Amino acid sequence: xxxxxxxxxxxxxNRAESLSDWYTAVCxxxxxxxxxxxxxxxxxxxxxxxxxEGIQRWLDERFKATGHQTAYFxxxxxxxxxxxxxxxxxxxxxxxxxxxxxxxxxxxxxLAIRPTSEAIILPMYAKWIQSYRDxxxxxxxxxxxxxxxxxxxxxxxxxxxxxxxxxxxxxxxxEADRECLTILEIYRRLLEEVLAIPVLVGRKSxxxxxxxxxxxxxxxxxxxxSQAIQAGTSHFLGQNFAKAxxxxxxxxxxxxxxxxxxxxxxxxxxxxxxxxAHGDDRGLGLxxxxxxxQVVIVPILGKDGERVRAAxxxxxERLRPVARVxxxxxxxxxxxxxxxxxxxxxxxxxxxxxxxxxxxxxxILVKRTGGGKTTVALAGIExxxxxxxxxxxxxxxxxxxxxxxxxxVEVKTMDQLEEAIRARRGFVKTGWCEQxxxxxxxRERTGASPRVIPLDDVPSGACVxxxxxxxxxxxxxxxx
Amino acid sequence: xxxxxxxxxxxxxNRAESLSDWYTAVCxxxxxxxxxxxxxxxxxxxxxxxxxEGIQRWLDERFKATGHQTAYFxxxxxxxxxxxxxxxxxxxxxxxxxxxxxxxxxxxxxLAIRPTSEAIILPMYAKWIQSYRDxxxxxxxxxxxxxxxxxxxxxxxxxxxxxxxxxxxxxxxxEADRECLTILEIYRRLLEEVLAIPVLVGRKSxxxxxxxxxxxxxxxxxxxxSQAIQAGTSHFLGQNFAKAxxxxxxxxxxxxxxxxxxxxxxxxxxxxxxxxAHGDDRGLGLxxxxxxxQVVIVPILGKDGERVRAAxxxxxERLRPVARVxxxxxxxxxxxxxxxxxxxxxxxxxxxxxxxxxxxxxxILVKRTGGGKTTVALAGIExxxxxxxxxxxxxxxxxxxxxxxxxxVEVKTMDQLEEAIRARRGFVKTGWCEQxxxxxxxRERTGASPRVIPLDDVPSGACVxxxxxxxxxxxxxxxx
Numbered sequence: 001x002x003x004x005x006x007x008x009x010x011x012x013x014n015r016a017e018s019l020s021d022w023y024t025a026v027c028x029x030x031x032x033x034x035x036x037x038x039x040x041x042x043x044x045x046x047x048x049x050x051x052x053e054g055i056q057r058w059l060d061e062r063f064k065a066t067g068h069q070t071a072y073f074x075x076x077x078x079x080x081x082x083x084x085x086x087x088x089x090x091x092x093x094x095x096x097x098x099x100x101x102x103x104x105x106x107x108x109x110x111l112a113i114r115p116t117s118e119a120i121i122l123p124m125y126a127k128w129i130q131s132y133r134d135x136x137x138x139x140x141x142x143x144x145x146x147x148x149x150x151x152x153x154x155x156x157x158x159x160x161x162x163x164x165x166x167x168x169x170x171x172x173x174x175e176a177d178r179e180c181l182t183i184l185e186i187y188r189r190l191l192e193e194v195l196a197i198p199v200l201v202g203r204k205s206x207x208x209x210x211x212x213x214x215x216x217x218x219x220x221x222x223x224x225x226s227q228a229i230q231a232g233t234s235h236f237l238g239q240n241f242a243k244a245x246x247x248x249x250x251x252x253x254x255x256x257x258x259x260x261x262x263x264x265x266x267x268x269x270x271x272x273x274x275x276x277a278h279g280d281d282r283g284l285g286l287x288x289x290x291x292x293x294q295v296v297i298v299p300i301l302g303k304d305g306e307r308v309r310a311a312x313x314x315x316x317e318r319l320r321p322v323a324r325v326x327x328x329x330x331x332x333x334x335x336x337x338x339x340x341x342x343x344x345x346x347x348x349x350x351x352x353x354x355x356x357x358x359x360x361x362x363x364i365l366v367k368r369t370g371g372g373k374t375t376v377a378l379a380g381i382e383x384x385x386x387x388x389x390x391x392x393x394x395x396x397x398x399x400x401x402x403x404x405x406x407x408x409v410e411v412k413t414m415d416q417l418e419e420a421i422r423a424r425r426g427f428v429k430t431g432w433c434e435q436x437x438x439x440x441x442x443r444e445r446t447g448a449s450p451r452v453i454p455l456d457d458v459p460s461g462a463c464v465x466x467x468x469x470x471x472x473x474x475x476x477x478x479x480x
Numbered sequence: 481x482x483x484x485x486x487x488x489x490x491x492x493x494n495r496a497e498s499l500s501d502w503y504t505a506v507c508x509x510x511x512x513x514x515x516x517x518x519x520x521x522x523x524x525x526x527x528x529x530x531x532x533e534g535i536q537r538w539l540d541e542r543f544k545a546t547g548h549q550t551a552y553f554x555x556x557x558x559x560x561x562x563x564x565x566x567x568x569x570x571x572x573x574x575x576x577x578x579x580x581x582x583x584x585x586x587x588x589x590x591l592a593i594r595p596t597s598e599a600i601i602l603p604m605y606a607k608w609i610q611s612y613r614d615x616x617x618x619x620x621x622x623x624x625x626x627x628x629x630x631x632x633x634x635x636x637x638x639x640x641x642x643x644x645x646x647x648x649x650x651x652x653x654x655e656a657d658r659e660c661l662t663i664l665e666i667y668r669r670l671l672e673e674v675l676a677i678p679v680l681v682g683r684k685s686x687x688x689x690x691x692x693x694x695x696x697x698x699x700x701x702x703x704x705x706s707q708a709i710q711a712g713t714s715h716f717l718g719q720n721f722a723k724a725x726x727x728x729x730x731x732x733x734x735x736x737x738x739x740x741x742x743x744x745x746x747x748x749x750x751x752x753x754x755x756x757a758h759g760d761d762r763g764l765g766l767x768x769x770x771x772x773x774q775v776v777i778v779p780i781l782g783k784d785g786e787r788v789r790a791a792x793x794x795x796x797e798r799l800r801p802v803a804r805v806x807x808x809x810x811x812x813x814x815x816x817x818x819x820x821x822x823x824x825x826x827x828x829x830x831x832x833x834x835x836x837x838x839x840x841x842x843x844i845l846v847k848r849t850g851g852g853k854t855t856v857a858l859a860g861i862e863x864x865x866x867x868x869x870x871x872x873x874x875x876x877x878x879x880x881x882x883x884x885x886x887x888x889v890e891v892k893t894m895d896q897l898e899e900a901i902r903a904r905r906g907f908v909k910t911g912w913c914e915q916x917x918x919x920x921x922x923r924e925r926t927g928a929s930p931r932v933i934p935l936d937d938v939p940s941g942a943c944v945x946x947x948x949x950x951x952x953x954x955x956x957x958x959x960x
Contacts, residue, residue, distance in 0.1 A: 046549035069526035102628035
């Protein structure tokens with residue numbers, strides 16, 4: 001490492017010593033986000049927002065391809081509506097920001113800033129859905145929600161966050177359940193294929209379900225500190241909300257029936273998971289498929305600088321059809337400073353171009369995932385770039401997969417479970433009898449929470465709590 | 481008109497008799513929007529939201545191409561920040577929705593739901609901007625804002641609406657002013673080239689400026705009832721906000737200076753203008769460049785239905801590269817019903833395809849702007865489609881332009897002005913001495929408001945109020 005790089009890296013706390021300090025420093029230094037004057041709310045800066053736009057674009061295309069449409073529902077929810085589904089309000093009321101005044105006038109009824117939008121969307125469904133011909137209704141919105149959190153962290157837990165929320169209504173329970181799994185698979189692909197974060201896919205234990213849901217499906221990732229993160233959820237709401245909000249349809253058999261509904265979401269929290277998953281002591285690491293800039297070109301502007309700048313511009317234009325290119329030809333910074341800065345910002349590929357490279361018809365290519373400098377002929381640069389981007393994408397996924405695979409441990413006793421959590425060995429897999437008391441015992445003993453029961457679960461052995469035959473396999477972990 | 485069509489149209493109020501009733505009926509019937517359980521807030525339904533997505537896509541591309549970046553700032557603004565710029569808070573305080581409680585806890589300081597975001601963005605600029613190297617700062621966000629309006633109408637005036645808001649900071653007044661005009665030109669192009677709504681381009685009189693601005697630029701359109709609509713504004717904020725929020729930079733000459741700032745926005749109100757501008761007694765009219773579906777294909781499914789359906793599917797696939805295509809091959813509705821329904825929804829082109837058409841290698845093409853049925857050979861359908869879409873786009877613009885041109889009248893006296901406003905003759909152009917008292921006199925006499933002083937103004941003649949030489953040309957109108 002050059003002395004330049006050492007000085008640069010010194011500003012970022014050591015990742016192994018404190019992932020938490022490292023995380024905050026990188027979010028701020030890479031200009032992903034900043035603290036705001038509002039308690040618990042953050043500002044998402046352009047580089048961070050570009051990550052969100054990438055997630056939006058990828059998801060929105062898949063949502064539309066699977067028949068979903070986008071809409072927009074009000075930010076404010078009358079208290080009386082929020083109270084209609086008993087479990088739902090119980091779950092969310094402690095976190096609600098309340099509007100009590102409009103201008104100088106005190107409102108007759110308080111309005112909640114939506115913590116989630118079932119209570120404002122389902123009343124509209126009651127109005128719009130008349131007959132089986134109106135089903136399924138498959139809507140989503142991209143919006144912000146507010147949950148009054150006590151302690152917050154950039155992206156991972158904030159009083160306001162951005163997300164999408166899908167809300168669908170179906171004629172049958174089977175179809176609603178299938179919808180949940182269709183969405184879950186889209187989330188799994190986003191995590192694994194785009195963000196290069198492998199996940200466990202399954203369902204939550206009842207204690208961890210969405211307030212008002214009959215079943216919550218989840219994709220769970222494991223961060224480098226062996227803490228789990230719930231990366232996306234899709235909820236089978238049964239007929240709970242349909243009954244609370246009177247959403248009925250006239251079926252083919254002329255009988256009035258309640259619909260079956262679902263809701264699902266991923267949020268800007270994913271950006272926190274992305275930062276945690278792939279960074280290193282030099283800063284951020286971004287898989288190419290989500291990186292706002294996939295390639296940065298740094299021209300070596302010495303004497304003959306203008307000729308090099310022109311060649312770098314030409315190279316940038318050439319690469320634009322195959323990659324998102326950033327040309328950094330600023331005069332006020334040295335090449336070395338730029339190398340470190342763009343590494344800190346996680347750009348997957350760097351191209352260095354000097355007068356000798358131009359003369360030799362080549363360029364120096366450096367991957368953010370390591371391997372040092374390689375020389376690439378300018379002649380076939382487009383193909384080389386595509387290959388290099390694929391390599392970096394694969395390297396991030398392989399590394400994260402290797403980490404996850406080596407951080408799933410199976411235990412049979414409570415002592416082993418406690419020790420595995422204490423030693424941060426990752427997801428701790430064990431048997432469960434599905435009694436709440438046994439889950440509670442694990443929570444109390446270990447501080448871990450039940451994360452996920454695999455979709456294709458084949459339970460075996462005994463419950464770690466009571467020793468009775470297990471009816472489910474549970475993965476425990478401490479969690480964000 | 482067939483009896484089918486007559487029955488269909490009967491549900492929509494006559495447009496000439498009451499544009500207002502027609503407007504609401506069309507917004508609801510075409511499923512652009514719906515009323516919500518929250519006072520003054522509406523639901524934007526998928527067909528309406530698709531119009532907003534079209535506007536977003538077009539604008540976002542131009543904003544990015546002119547060096548702007550997207551970010552996201554908090555929804556909630558502490559009262560103390562909102563109060564920092566005196567004129568600003570005076571302008572917005574009566575319309576603010578206030579959050580006073582988080583969960584069960586009463587907040588120490590009230591939080592405003594942003595009515596606009598200067599007061600939360602400028603404090604961040606104060607943190608981020610240190611030197612001239614950090615300028616210009618060109619950010620925008622896509623978000624919702626809340627203004628507690630007393631009387632509301634779908635899209636045109638709602639307590640919550642969607643918009644983007646741009647906020648920029650510059651080293652010089654000239655550069656900030658140029659930014660305002662760059663944005664104004666993007667808005668003009670959106671209105672005229674995409675939405676086919678011609679506009680007057682200029683600046684506001686001081687009484688109509690944004691609260692806290694030194695100058696407000698505007699694009700103003702005229703609706704069929706001769707009422708003006710402010711379609712987009714860009715504000716030159718001078719150093720007012722920079723001083724209130726202490727946004728300073730170290731210049732090349734080592735002196736600390738306040739920045740010059742701008743802000744600008746268009747909102748979902750544009751969708752209201754779009755509906756008003758192009759509809760007719762059959763319903764909505766959508767220019768192709770903004771229409772969610774540009775072409776609807778209606779197969780005539782009689783006997784031999786499956787063969788026709790297959791041919792229609794094939795035709796749809798063929799046209800997808802040149803147009804946004806909707807195939808309506810539903811069995812439960814008749815072709816006639818579908819014709820009326822898609823006309824009501826404003827789809828620019830309809831293609832009818834029956835067994836005889838297939839045999840003859842042709843299709844029937846009907847434009848929403850009139851001209852009846854024409855027969856088009858399937859052989860060159862792609863080119864014919866592109867041409868037809870261009871024709872419809874041009875027809876909407878020409879019609880709207882002819883309307884605007886014939887609804888600008890010039891007057892010299894207050895009596896003429898009053899009469900022209902009363903008779904709904906459109907924009908009423910006259911001289912103004914730039915004294916507030918003369919403007920107030922017009923408002924009181926006529927109920928009209930000053931809409932716009934043209935950018936390239938060459939004042940002439942006398943002020944309509946006091947008879948002194950005019951220093952500005954003012955266009956008056958009643959307004960939405």
